[in-house]
Amino acid sequence: MNVNFLRFCQCELDYIKKNAEFRSKAGLNCYIERKDGHNCCDWCSKLAGRYRYPDEVPKDVYRRHDNCTCDVSYVSEKGRQNVHSKRWANEQAKAQRIEYAASLPKPMKLTKAEAIAKESEILARKELTYDEKSGIMNTVNNTQDFMDREHHNTLSRKVNKS
Secondary structure (H helix, E strand, O other), rough: OOOHHHHHHHHHHHHHHHHHHHHHHHHOOOOOEEEEOOOOHHHHHHHOEEEOOOOOOOOHHHHHOOOOOEEEEEEEOOOOOOOOOOOOEEHHHHHHHHHHHHHHHOOOOOHHHHHHHHHHHHHOOEEEEEHHHOOEEOOOOOHHHHHHHHHHHHHHHHHOOO
């Protein structure tokens, strides 16, 4: 099974190489980019960089060792593809997500007292009350409350008539 897995990996690497060669011959700018990971070894650090495909790419740039955290990507105008996971990363979509996240309002940092006051304010606007004893939120105009009040009023009228 290990041999089959290695053959499969080699086929995938061959596919990436052929694809990059084709794009390069078609006049598209293609690069293989290796970024060293966290606490990278000397061997990986020496291979880190951006190589124009196919002329400048060393053979070892695709290789990995156990626990290697380096990112090896195929970069073209279409986008960026991780050589090992085969996932495409769309740089424009990523830039749009970052821009959108930057446009969002910054989260408020409140003290516990401020948070309780803000919660009460929001609940009051929604006409909700929070019963700490039961842990249940109720509407102010709850049907059960209305029926209880009506029942109480009816009993009061009967008592007053007597």
